[in-house]
Amino acid sequence: MIPSITSLLPWALLSQCVSAQLSSSISVPPVPSTAVTAATRSSSNPSSIPSSGLPGILLASSVPVRQNATAASSTTMEDVTAIVGLSPSMASTDGTASTATSARPRPSNTRPCNGHADFCQRKFSNISMVVAHNSPFVKEHNAASNQVYPVLNQLQDGIRGLQFETQKPNATSSIRLCHTSCDILDVGTLESYLATVKGWLDSNPYEVIAIIMGNNNGNSTRIPATDYIAPFQDSGIMKYLWTPPSSSLNLTDWPTLAEMILRDKRVVVMLDYGTDQSQVPWLLSEFDYQWETPFSPTDPAFPCTQQRPPNQAEDVSRDRMYMMNHNLNIEVSLLGIDGILIPAYSLLDEVNAVSGNGSVGLNVQHCEQMWGRPPNWILVDYYNFGNFNGSVFQVAAAANNVTYNDNSCCGSEVVSAASILRRHSFLAASCFAILYFVL
Ligand SMILES: *[C@@H]1O[C@H](CO)[C@@H](O)[C@H](O)[C@H]1NC(C)=O
Ligand SMILES: *[C@@H]1O[C@H](CO)[C@@H](O)[C@H](O)[C@H]1NC(C)=O
Ligand SMILES: *[C@@H]1O[C@H](CO)[C@@H](O)[C@H](O)[C@H]1NC(C)=O
Ligand SMILES: *[C@@H]1O[C@H](CO)[C@@H](O)[C@H](O)[C@H]1NC(C)=O
Ligand SMILES: *[C@@H]1O[C@H](CO)[C@@H](O)[C@H](O)[C@H]1NC(C)=O
Ligand SMILES: *[C@@H]1O[C@H](CO)[C@@H](O)[C@H](O)[C@H]1NC(C)=O
Ligand SMILES: *[C@@H]1O[C@H](CO)[C@@H](O)[C@H](O)[C@H]1NC(C)=O
Ligand SMILES: *[C@@H]1O[C@H](CO)[C@@H](O)[C@H](O)[C@H]1NC(C)=O
Numbered sequence: 227m228i229p230s231i232t233s234l235l236p237w238a239l240l241s242q243c244v245s246a247q248l249s250s251s252i253s254v255p256p257v258p259s260t261a262v263t264a265a266t267r268s269s270s271n272p273s274s275i276p277s278s279g280l281p282g283i284l285l286a287s288s289v290p291v292r293q294n295a296t297a298a299s300s301t302t303m304e305d306v307t308a309i310v311g312l313s314p315s316m317a318s319t320d321g322t323a324s325t326a327t328s329a330r331p332r333p334s335n336t337r338p339c340n341g342h343a344d345f346c347q348r349k350f351s352n353i354s355m356v357v358a359h360n361s362p363f364v365k366e367h368n369a370a371s372n373q374v375y376p377v378l379n380q381l382q383d384g385i386r387g388l389q390f391e392t393q394k395p396n397a398t399s400s401i402r403l404c405h406t407s408c409d410i411l412d413v414g415t416l417e418s419y420l421a422t423v424k425g426w427l428d429s430n431p432y433e434v435i436a437i438i439m440g441n442n443n444g445n446s447t448r449i450p451a452t453d454y455i456a457p458f459q460d461s462g463i464m465k466y467l468w469t470p471p472s473s474s475l476n477l478t479d480w481p482t483l484a485e486m487i488l489r490d491k492r493v494v495v496m497l498d499y500g501t502d503q504s505q506v507p508w509l510l511s512e513f514d515y516q517w518e519t520p521f522s523p524t525d526p527a528f529p530c531t532q533q534r535p536p537n538q539a540e541d542v543s544r545d546r547m548y549m550m551n552h553n554l555n556i557e558v559s560l561l562g563i564d565g566i567l568i569p570a571y572s573l574l575d576e577v578n579a580v581s582g583n584g585s586v587g588l589n590v591q592h593c594e595q596m597w598g599r600p601p602n603w604i605l606v607d608y609y610n611f612g613n614f615n616g617s618v619f620q621v622a623a624a625a626n627n628v629t630y631n632d633n634s635c636c637g638s639e640v641v642s643a644a645s646i647l648r649r650h651s652f653l654a655a656s657c658f659a660i661l662y663f664v665l
Contacts, residue, residue, distance in 0.1 A: 339432055339483040340386060342628050346487075350434065350494070351480035351547050354590070354625035356618050357387030357438065357605040359553045362403040362413045369560065369568050370411040372553070372607045375637050377419065380609065381426050381435070383636045384619045387549075387603050388423065391440040392416055394449050401449060401457055406566055416454075420461035427466050427492060434486050436494040438512065438549070438603075448500030454509055458495070466493045467508040474514040476545040498534070513538075516547035516602065519593070522567045524555050526577075526584040530593035543597075550593050550601035552577070552586045569607040578612035580620050586612075587621045600625035610636035 339346040345353055358380045360372035373380065377388065392401050395408040403419055405411035413419075420437075427433065441448045458464050468491035472479070486492050494510065501511040513535035520533045530550065532543050554577045555567035570577065579585040586606060594600045604625075609618050616635025623630035 337432055339487055340434055341384065342626070344628060345626075346484040347482055349477070349480045349482050350486065351475075351477045351602060353483070354600045354602060354604060354622045355386035355436070356384060356609060356622050357389050357436075357549065357603045358385045358609055359551075359605045359607050360390050360405060361385070361388040362390050362419050363405050363411055365411060365413065368411055369558065370405040370566070372405075372569055374608055374610055377422055378426055379637050381423070381430070381433075383609070383616070383634070384622075385609060386434070387436045387438055387605070389438040389440075389605060390419075391442075392449060392454075393442050394453070401453060407561075407563065410560055410563070410566070415457065417457035417461045420457060420463045424461055424463040424466070427463070431490070431492075432487055434483050434492045434494075436496065436603075438496045440498050441500045451497070451500055451502040451506045451509055454497070455506060458508075463493065464508075466490060468492070468494050469508045470503075470510060470515070473503055473511075477547065480547075516549060517543050518549045519551050519601075521551055522555050523551055523553065524557065524567070526554055526573075528552055528554075528584070528589045528592075530589070530596045547602040548593075548597065549603035549605055550589060551605045552589050553605060553607040554584070571608070574608050574611035575613060578606055578608070578618050580613055580617045580624075582613075586618055587624070590621055590625055594625070 337343070337346075340353070340355075358373055358377075361377055361380060363370065363372045364374065364376045365371045375383070380388070390403055391405065393404040393408055394401055395404065395412075401416040402408060403413045403416060405413075423435075423437070427435070458467065468481075468486060495508055496510040496512040496515065498512050501509050503509065503511060517532050517538060518534045519528070519530050523529075528550075532538060532548070554570040554573055556570045558566050558568055560566050560568075573584070576582055576584050577586065580587040582588065586604060590600055590604065604618065604622055606618050610616070612618055614620075614632060616630070616632055619635060620630045620632060
């Protein structure tokens with residue numbers, strides 16, 4: 227039975243609106259959860275609506291979605307997102323959701339997750355993503371820089387892991403982003419960087435990212451875990467942070483991208499040392515969740531051996547995510563400090579290439595041979611260089627068995643704050659009109 231266009235329309239628009247609004251930073255009042263429940267109820271025959279008319283993310287049957295819309299209506303926004311994003315085929319006409327084990331055929335996805343519809347049902351731990359090494363360190367003519375393009379371009383071009391050092395140059399300073407020492411390269415506060423990332427997440431509600439931080443650059447005085455709360459809170463990014471269900475996770479324990487998107491918990495935050503998950507549960511102790519190949523490599527053979535955490539049993543490593551560090555360094559002296567590692571700039575065309583000696587493509591193949599699966603994270607300097615612009619993304623796409631559009635990189639125009647604002651106000655206005663119409 228084909229539902230009429232008019233019964234489809236409010237459904238499709240409403241769900242688009244709610245997800246857009248949930249991700250909006252502009253002062254739009256949240257859609258009251260009771261209204262959402264009411265809309266669910268008032269739809270004439272929701273069970274006949276194909277979910278392909280909705281933002282095409284389907285919940286896997288394993289997702290612990292609330293089975294009871296009444297209960298959901300009195301709880302958090304997170305639940306509201308799940309209920310609205312939920313395929314209406316899972317909701318019965320009286321507004322109570324039926325179990326997700328319905329025999330109804332699954333429509334295909336229409337809304338890509340991290341750029342690919344195929345990724346929606348894949349676990350976060352089953353996708354290779356490119357990481358911008360020292361993402362904030364963008365400064366022309368500074369040898370300690372690691373990237374040409376700033377973080378908004380990075381995200382727009384396909385970077386999904388943001389890695390960097392955090393430092394407190396003195397006890398009263400807020401957390402800052404400094405390379406090796408705040409005297410060498412200081413690009414500002416963690417809060418301001420996070421606020422920029424948060425703005426991008428607002429306007430890209432189907433993207434999941436990770437923020438992978440270093441604590442005080444090997445300085446044995448670590449920044450206390452609780453000091454990270456203020457910059458995350460004040461930047462506004464807190465609402466997107468994903469909290470793990472346990473203090474370590476194997477590959478099979480991670481949620482799918484669709485689950486993270488529907489709950490709007492789209493940012494995984496890790497710190498290498500000094501975490502305290504009993505007090506700051508969203509700040510993951512990196513090495514309980516993933517391991518890394520040698521850090522700051524100066525060896526162009528890029529061994530795939532595990533370096534951090536040290537002495538981890540091989541079977542544990544095989545069961546966990548891993549990061550392949552593929553940034554080639556040379557040692558220099560700067561401002562009287564010896565042994566500073568900076569990117570081997572002149573070799574980037576080879577280091578970030580799809581194939582050839584020392585290439586990121588070959589490195590992924592070696593790691594895959596050694597560990598039976600490609601790395602989750604492919605960390606690079608100056609991601610826009612390679613044998614062509616965007617070759618690092620080509621490597622990730624090959625690891626993921628998807629195709630990469632090699633004309634899509636790099637440094638693409640990022641929508642200005644003003645145009646985002648206009649878009650959100652327009653969305654807000656139309657959403658209220660639609661809500662009014664539906665009710
Ligand atoms: C739904 O949840 C409400 C509130 O928790 C509860 O009172 C009610 O019995 C539940 N209904 C069903 C069908 O489980
Ligand atoms: C994802 O899983 C499939 C099969 O389970 C595997 O072939 C593939 O290598 C995995 N990819 C990543 C990036 O883990
Ligand atoms: C280590 O960090 C602390 C502040 O967290 C600072 O006071 C100290 O000077 C740093 N030490 C070195 C060697 O950089
Ligand atoms: C601490 O560091 C901040 C940021 O670099 C700086 O502005 C401030 O002057 C420093 N304070 C002291 C006492 O050194
Ligand atoms: C992860 O797998 C290991 C076996 O490698 C097992 O001992 C451990 O209990 C698992 N951890 C979790 C959190 O499932
Ligand atoms: C790659 O390196 C090996 C030895 O390290 C060398 O024999 C070979 O000629 C190199 N290939 C290219 C294409 O440079
Ligand atoms: C890639 O982009 C940069 C500019 O961002 C350019 O300088 C470089 O030559 C381009 N080509 C390659 C092959 O990396
Ligand atoms: C890769 O994708 C193709 C279809 O695009 C599929 O036939 C093939 O089985 C996939 N390979 C793996 C290892 O998942």
